[in-house]
Amino acid sequence: MDRPYVILCVSASIDGRISLGPNRTMFDLDKRDEVLGTREEWEQFYGSFEERYQPDVYMEGSSMIVREGAELRRLAPYDGDPEDLYRDHLPREVIEKPGRKGWLAAVDGRGRLRSGYTGEEDRPLMHLVSRAVCPEYLGFLRRAGIPYLVAGEKRVDLALALTKMKEELGVRTVLTSSGGRLAGALLKLGLLDEVHIRFNPVIIGGFDTPVLFASPDLRYDEPPVSLEAIESRTCPDGRIFVGYRVIQR
């Protein structure tokens, strides 16, 4: 495989909602969100996959961090040659940082993540960007010492970004708990290898509440994605854990 193995693990309601409502970030979570699991339960669930797969990268989407439509921080203009910026930026001091165990990766095709967060001590953050981001943004990432990979014109070309992760950084396994649109895109593109879902005994409903896999409707002649069971477990309190391998077409 010319890309890393990609595993999704996510917590959902019985009707496949992954959030209590539209446009909520990880910073909006409150007690009510615990119907999808408490923080401790999530850490246990997610942690079991960390242990099992020892992923090199934890990858997430931008909507978990920044709301759609949120006002973005203004950035200083970039006065160098902008074309230089649109090349992958992998500073040696980050790649070769002593004690680095892996990476966090954020899909950020529009350049919306502007806090300057550099990741964890042993897992620096890399941004996956498209060529549609403005030069000021890439200049900002460089000044902040944040690595980035450039893939795609208008949004991140996820296949290319994953291939670059493997070729340029030796990444073999990616774990993601991404939201429904990113998971939907990965699945549709044949870039997801395993799906692990913790179903919680609640129904959330909603027309715009994020779902497990949001992607364009199937064409008339397009088959659904088939799965092969890996494991399943039902708890007395009604939670159901399921794991599947994706059968690639």
Ligand SMILES: NC(=O)c1ccc[n+]([C@@H]2O[C@H](COP(=O)([O-])OP(=O)(O)OC[C@H]3O[C@@H](n4cnc5c(N)ncnc54)[C@H](OP(=O)(O)O)[C@@H]3O)[C@@H](O)[C@H]2O)c1
């Ligand atoms: N229950 C859980 O376990 C769980 C886990 C994670 C998230 N969540 C919740 O899920 C919600 C977010 O889900 P969401 O569906 O709104 O957003 P999302 O899945 O996070 O999708 C947005 C991200 O995917 C990228 N993306 C989407 N389609 C793409 C495509 N075709 N090609 C390339 N990149 C693509 C976007 O890139 P751009 O930045 O370029 O637009 C963005 O980074 C939040 O409420 C979050 O709290 C729940």
